[in-house]
Amino acid sequence: MDLPMIRSDDGTKTICIIGAGPAGLAALKVVLESPQHKAGQWKATAFEARDRIGGVWLPAPPTDDPPLTPLYESLTTNLPHPIMAFTSYSFPPATPLFPHANLVHKYLDDYADHFLLRTHIQLNTTVTSVTRSPSNSNWHVTLSTGFTLPFDLVVVCNGHYRIPRYPNIPGIASWLTSGRATHSAWYRHPHNLGDTVLVVGAGPSGQDISAEMRTAARSVIHSVSGAPSEDTGNLKRRGRVTHFGSSDDGQVTFEDGSTESGINHCILATGYEVSFPFLAPDIICPEIPPPVPPLPRDVYNSTYGVFPLAKHIFPLQSAFPPSSLAFLGLLVRVAPFPIMEAQARAVLHAFADPESLEPMQEAVDIMSRYEELRDGVGDSPLAIAKAWHRFEPLQQFEYRDALYDFFKPAEGDLGPVWDDKESKGVESGRYTKVPQWEKEAYLNKDVLRKAWLRLEETGEAEKWVKGVGEGGLHEWIEMMQKLRTWAEEQEIDVKEADKARL
Template identity: 25%
Template structure:
């Protein structure tokens, strides 16, 4: 009987467990370092592994974010809150009987490959166990990436957006948010409700996409353009944004000179509103910091009480030796289908990608393929190394060069590629049609 280790019981970890059980595999142990499932979606008012804050709602719509065999309740809004999402994941784990396979409060200290393509797992308490397969689903939004130089030079309060939990502590302060991604825009909008002055600094152009278009969640329109030729689809996306938003320069922000899907978009309906109402002030890139004074590239100098760096996250696999696998500073991650390592056929990553939408529906597909591979219904391609390199090159071509894009994927294209590989005889469970709030 094949013995399988899963690291992490977040959204990708629980769907990994579900798919392993669905494929008839039961010798499974899932290690979770926290005391409950949910990973990043377990909100805490104190600093923790989670990056969600008090007011976080998902940026992909309900219909584009639910598991295919476990729909969200009909009563859920188009963009559920973090607590609604956690309830959804808890119900998923209960429905599919996942809890007996999870060991909570158990940290994986070390994962080492040993003879026979097996894995020696060392736990936080020193215990060791051996497995035939290792599935890594530990997420990639828990280790902040800090700016290299200026934080130490700032005399005020400095924090990463990962540590931001609520707006109240910033009441009546002058606050600068560095970075206009999803976290940065959320921080700027929420803090502007209580602070005396809020600015947002961005080095380069960024598409800021409203959450609704023609009364429907914006992400649902991408699915309607799958069969439209790419150049026409790109033109229509840009046209729709011009109609909704106008020029970003009208808001004091740089105008993007690249297609909408060339970079990870920021989905936010309030930032532009706040800018035009004088509640959030756009600033150019940050040059240097002296005490509480911040210098920007256009010559503007201002003093701030707090700086929040919304500068992204590192890919962290602390249980691997640095000379074994280390993607922390990688510009490219050569994995076939963003999951299969070319040199380690018994190692599979689940959820190590960044779609322009929710992660877990595509983690579900990855996990289904992984489970059927372990069960013997699917065979790894012989040219695995070539395919892994091809996937990494595809990412490099499709997206702007940046560490935040090293694992980016086009959601619908990625879904198609995964579904093509899932064997036709893959076991399925009946669709769960829950229509009430959990």
């Protein structure tokens, strides 16, 4: 495609979107549907470093350092797709309730085609630098193609599953140097890693990989901080690793003082760092933010998140307009797609009406959350930084409701997924609340997934979703309610299912 049009004298505003994964696609779709874009007042371009759209959902071999994506071959979603999907676009009828990664990537491809996004995406183009112009009137965005272009708004959508986070455990360096330990970013399948494999980490990847390794390794040791020692079949659950011994004998020590030896390989499913290599330190400080109060004058990237951000999106500082730079998709432990879509609408609302952001109220909200987290995790700035973008289950829905209230969508403005009043929240002609079914499905996601795995094992899964969705979203809601009832009848409990998985 052609390069985006440089600012003209007609007052056209230009928008740069960094990344064409889920967040970037949502942002671009919202721009293109805006009345300002349709009137020729806004022009947007998304820059994607890879040769196809999809971000983390686009597979790639683990040949780069770090790999372009941590997508492993067996990955399926850990959320039912009706609550994972963008509110403006459903997964196709009969899609498995917890689809494989390749179906999610196809969904994103279809989303881009459905909303005619591709002509506004420049592939194979990395954003290498974003700086503020000396006049403080716009952003200068430098590309890997050699061009530097001015933009009025920059929307950061580069994701946070690229830079591996390594734990600071004594002795781990020699394991990494020798190749006896690798980060899960390099993991693709369970084969050829040895008879005894240690998996460190209790997140979704750690759970998936430890379960899958049991099919190929003689013994799997799963390290989960604070977990009691427990042996079931060929899996040993142990607590936090406190020391890696010599990589020659493959010995490690756990928090209870116990040891395991003869470990052939260790997979570190220990998460990823939030990284913005294109933003200079004068835009965002690469440090843990200082204690609050007062709110810092600068914006910080702790590698766990960005602080302080109004609405977890807008940099709250005075060096440039907060509405001119936005970060999408930083929240964790949430259903990300609908939140990204709501965040994108909030960004465009603030861009069109900067006065809608109230710095004093946003500062109060940030201070309130800081105090809440301090009560929960303690005074440590690092502990608070780790928890800053991490939401408890129902907080994400309160957050989305607050975003909807901020940009005030009209009824029907969120697209065809909200196709009947039973499936959406309607009040006085306005969409005002995340629907109750969505909250219930999220809270029951683990039981639903265990039940779905049982159906796949027995060959019944396809029958359960056959034709579901052809008549609208309510069919998926009814299917999930039916599956939840079936799980109760089958006495599928999350705790018991976890034990069975061991």
